[in-house]
Amino acid sequence: MWSAAKQYWRVLTRPSVHFSLxxxxxxxxxxxxxxxxxxxxxLEITNTETFCVGCHEMRENVFQxxxxxxxxxxxxGVRASCPDCHVPHDWTNKIARKIQASSEVWGKIFGTxxxxxxxxxxxxxxxxxxxxxxxxxxxxxxxxxxxxDYMDFTRxxxxxxxxxxxxxxxxxxxxIDCHKxxxxxxxxxxxxxGW
Amino acid sequence: xxxxxxxxxxxxIAFAAVAAxxxxxxxxxxxxxxxxxxxxxxxxxSNEDLRRARNYPEQPPTIPHKIRGYQIDLNANKCLxxxxxxxxxxSQAPMVSITHFMNRDGQFLASVSPRRxxxxxxxxxxxxxxxxxxxxxxxxxxxxxxxxxxxxN
Numbered sequence: 001m002w003s004a005a006k007q008y009w010r011v012l013t014r015p016s017v018h019f020s021l022x023x024x025x026x027x028x029x030x031x032x033x034x035x036x037x038x039x040x041x042x043l044e045i046t047n048t049e050t051f052c053v054g055c056h057e058m059r060e061n062v063f064q065x066x067x068x069x070x071x072x073x074x075x076x077g078v079r080a081s082c083p084d085c086h087v088p089h090d091w092t093n094k095i096a097r098k099i100q101a102s103s104e105v106w107g108k109i110f111g112t113x114x115x116x117x118x119x120x121x122x123x124x125x126x127x128x129x130x131x132x133x134x135x136x137x138x139x140x141x142x143x144x145x146x147x148x149d150y151m152d153f154t155r156x157x158x159x160x161x162x163x164x165x166x167x168x169x170x171x172x173x174x175x176i177d178c179h180k181x182x183x184x185x186x187x188x189x190x191x192x193x194g195w
Numbered sequence: 196x197x198x199x200x201x202x203x204x205x206x207x208i209a210f211a212a213v214a215a216x217x218x219x220x221x222x223x224x225x226x227x228x229x230x231x232x233x234x235x236x237x238x239x240x241s242n243e244d245l246r247r248a249r250n251y252p253e254q255p256p257t258i259p260h261k262i263r264g265y266q267i268d269l270n271a272n273k274c275l276x277x278x279x280x281x282x283x284x285x286s287q288a289p290m291v292s293i294t295h296f297m298n299r300d301g302q303f304l305a306s307v308s309p310r311r312x313x314x315x316x317x318x319x320x321x322x323x324x325x326x327x328x329x330x331x332x333x334x335x336x337x338x339x340x341x342x343x344x345x346x347x348n
Contacts, residue, residue: 069264158244159260162287186271195276 043098049081058082061119065184085141085183086130093137100129124187131176139175146175222327238322246289247321250334255317262320267313274314275307 016024045051053059063082066072071080088094113119134141148168153161167173177194180186189195226232240261247257265273277286295311296303 157242157260167285181266181271181273186266188269189271194282195271 043094046098047083047087049083052082052086057113057119061116062184069183071183080145080183084145088137088140089144097133120187127180127187131180134176135174138171142175142179238324241321241323250332258318258320260320262315267315272312272314279307 019027053063066082071085073079086097088097113122148164151164153165156164163178167178168175180189180192180195224232240263241259242261244260246259249256262274267274275291276282277288278291280290282288283290291307291311293303295307296305298304298308299310
């Protein structure tokens with residue numbers, strides 16, 4: 001074992017006989033770009049709504065529910081797609097969320113969530129994961145589109161202006177504290193604070 | 196807000212002027228019975244957040260704000276997330292009436308009784324439109340004060 005490792009080390013550290021240093025450096029550089037580009041392209045593909053609703057359980061459950069909400073159809077025609085709300089923009093968090101999401105893909109491939117009933121049974125757990133995430137990042141994904149600093153309270157309904165002018169302005173609460181179920185049907189809310 | 200009655204008035208006048216012997220326009224419009232005419236534009240839900248007077252004491256108060264997408268089912272009740280007893284300090288919304296805690300035997304329960312759970316069975320939003328038909332409802336105070344002042348009703 002140890003001797004094998006030593007052997008590899010020797011191969012790796014020995015100067016190349018057949019290739020020039022320039023070739024190796026440049027080649028490594030190009031290969032690196034290709035790998036990185038390919039990786040990120042693959043990542044981008046998984047980052048589209050088409051990919052998200054490619055799975056039966058997403059298309060038949062959450063997507064159908066999203067369609068009647070303001071984030072799918074509204075007077076201005078600006079809309080939020082799945083990754084807008086569910087995938088962090090900065091790279092580290094994105095990768096972390098992707099790794100977590102892989103367990104959901106696992107659920108798909110091995111049929112843990114293949115019917116509406118099974119989805120509903122799992123829904124509270126999945127929702128709680130999203131609430132916790134949005135609570136922890138101060139509803140970052142909402143704020144990517146809805147900037148508090150740009151909210152014109154005189155143009156909001158009195159109810160909205162009140163709530164936003166108090167608990168949101170004082171940072172006591174964040175969007176997800178008050179706007180649960182903004183895009184999908186809620187699971188059984190028993191025991192959730194405020195419900 | 197005023198467009199709709201205005202349009203109705205215009206069509207009515209135009210119609211009366213053009214052809215006195217054509218069929219009378221009713222609420223459903225002039226289209227033949229078997230055909231579906233164009234639908235009127237959808238009215239906006241009133242969203243001023245101002246309480247409205249009740250026409251009689253037992254009247255379920257109307258909802259003074261929009262409730263689009265509010266979920267009320269076995270899993271969740273969005274209305275109660277502001278109007279429940281515990282939520283009102285924060286939301287400053289009126290608490291659901293104590294009658295809503297009563298079961299059919301008149302016993303008060305710890306929380307809203309199942310028979311009062313589905314808010315929109317009694318409470319409804321209002322739209323920003325002129326009423327389509329007239330209404331001669333007079334509330335009890337007006338009747339009483341008219342009686343006192345000797346007018347007959």
